[in-house]
Amino acid sequence: MSRFLKNTYAKLEAYTPGEQPKDGEYIKLNTNESPFPPAPEVTEVLEKEDIERLRLYCDPTSAELKGKLAELYGVSSENVFLSNGSDDILNFSMMAWSGKGAVFPDITYGFYPVFAELHGVEYEEIPLKEDFTVDASDYIARDKLIFIANPNAPTGIEMPLSEIERIVASNSDTVVVIDEAYVDFGGTSALPLIEKYENLLVVRTFSKSRCLAGGRLGYAFGCKALIEDLEKIKYSTNPYNINSLTAKLGCATVDADSYYTDRCKEIIKNREYTAKALETLGFTVLKSKSNFIFAKSDKISGEDLYLKLKKRKILVRHFSKERIRDFNRITIGTKAEMDALLENTEEILKEI
Numbered sequence: 530m531s532r533f534l535k536n537t538y539a540k541l542e543a544y545t546p547g548e549q550p551k552d553g554e555y556i557k558l559n560t561n562e563s564p565f566p567p568a569p570e571v572t573e574v575l576e577k578e579d580i581e582r583l584r585l586y587c588d589p590t591s592a593e594l595k596g597k598l599a600e601l602y603g604v605s606s607e608n609v610f611l612s613n614g615s616d617d618i619l620n621f622s623m624m625a626w627s628g629k630g631a632v633f634p635d636i637t638y639g640f641y642p643v644f645a646e647l648h649g650v651e652y653e654e655i656p657l658k659e660d661f662t663v664d665a666s667d668y669i670a671r672d673k674l675i676f677i678a679n680p681n682a683p684t685g686i687e688m689p690l691s692e693i694e695r696i697v698a699s700n701s702d703t704v705v706v707i708d709e710a711y712v713d714f715g716g717t718s719a720l721p722l723i724e725k726y727e728n729l730l731v732v733r734t735f736s737k738s739r740c741l742a743g744g745r746l747g748y749a750f751g752c753k754a755l756i757e758d759l760e761k762i763k764y765s766t767n768p769y770n771i772n773s774l775t776a777k778l779g780c781a782t783v784d785a786d787s788y789y790t791d792r793c794k795e796i797i798k799n800r801e802y803t804a805k806a807l808e809t810l811g812f813t814v815l816k817s818k819s820n821f822i823f824a825k826s827d828k829i830s831g832e833d834l835y836l837k838l839k840k841r842k843i844l845v846r847h848f849s850k851e852r853i854r855d856f857n858r859i860t861i862g863t864k865a866e867m868d869a870l871l872e873n874t875e876e877i878l879k880e881i
């Protein structure tokens with residue numbers, strides 16, 4: 530850190546992304562990426578002219594992609610916001626609507642407190658219940674900006690839509706952001722509620738269910754006025770936030786939607802298979818509606834299992850936070866990858 534850094538940032542603890550080893554020899558089950566390549570139509574869509582056209586600025590409105598998403602989800606283009614990964618939308622939300630402070634669970638996506646700190650927002654972290662579910666009654670009439678990841682990360686647990694609606698309805702003077710990064714893996718979306726509630730923003734991403742984490746593409750749905758707020762911040766920071774290559778890949782991705790729906794079904798199948806097999810090995814596995822499971826064993830500490838798997842070239846994600854240090858978050862990959870995880874886990878348990 531230089532002596533020139535503003536005081537406001539000196540104490541900021543930045544977000545730590547999951548490990549991204551360069552050597553490619555790991556089975557990567559640590560950052561919730563898809564184990565599948567993008568659809569063939571997406572893999573082949575970029576042409577030489579697309580590279581040549583990089584000399585021009587891209588369309589700052591990303592009108593084509595917005596139109597395609599609007600059509601797929603049955604909303605109007607004015608209800609759609611696009612960004613460079615959904616992290617940007619969460620950041621913009623914190624900038625836009627945190628005037629009265631923010632609240633979110635103590636165990637959830639690690640970026641919410643980072644964005645709050647970044648913008649000097651007062652925030653409260655509300656403990657999850659003993660069973661790691663979010664207690665909706667903690668969020669009733671809070672009159673603060675609320676972030677809820679649904680399904681939640683890293684637990685994978687989903688909150689029923691009726692409870693989400695209760696929270697949104699009771700906070701009519703502040704915005705409720707529902708982060709649906711994992712909704713495509715069997716969750717129920719709050720999207721239909723955006724017509725009824727002007728304080729609801731639903732945030733999604735191409736990173737998990739659409740095999741495009743490196744393309745950096747996030748989107749959100751909300752009423753026209755909320756989207757206008759986000760556009761205002763976007764045009765005040767980086768109008769060209771979706772590069773033209775990613776926009777084209779995004780359009781091809783939306784066109785190939787059924788490919789992705791099928792891949793999600795495969796992930797769900799592998800998830801249930803893995804959860805059951807881990808339970809047979811004595812693990813406690815939280816009920817997941819996402820592309821990862823959160824599991825712990827009485828026989829080995831979370832950190833020890835993480836390290837032993839890493840030695841065997843399998844990466845999972847371990848968090849050192851007190852309440853969840855016994856657990857590991859395991860991304861669901863292909864059947865073969867899950868079998869490798871299970872075999873190695875069984876061997877590790879036998880060794881101790």
Ligand SMILES: *Cc1c(COP(=O)(O)O)cnc(C)c1O
Pocket residue numbers: 561613614615616617638678682708710733734735736742745746747
């Ligand atoms: C992965 C993730 C995101 C953000 O992903 P982007 O790659 O920035 O779109 C947002 N929220 C949660 C809960 C996530 O796990």
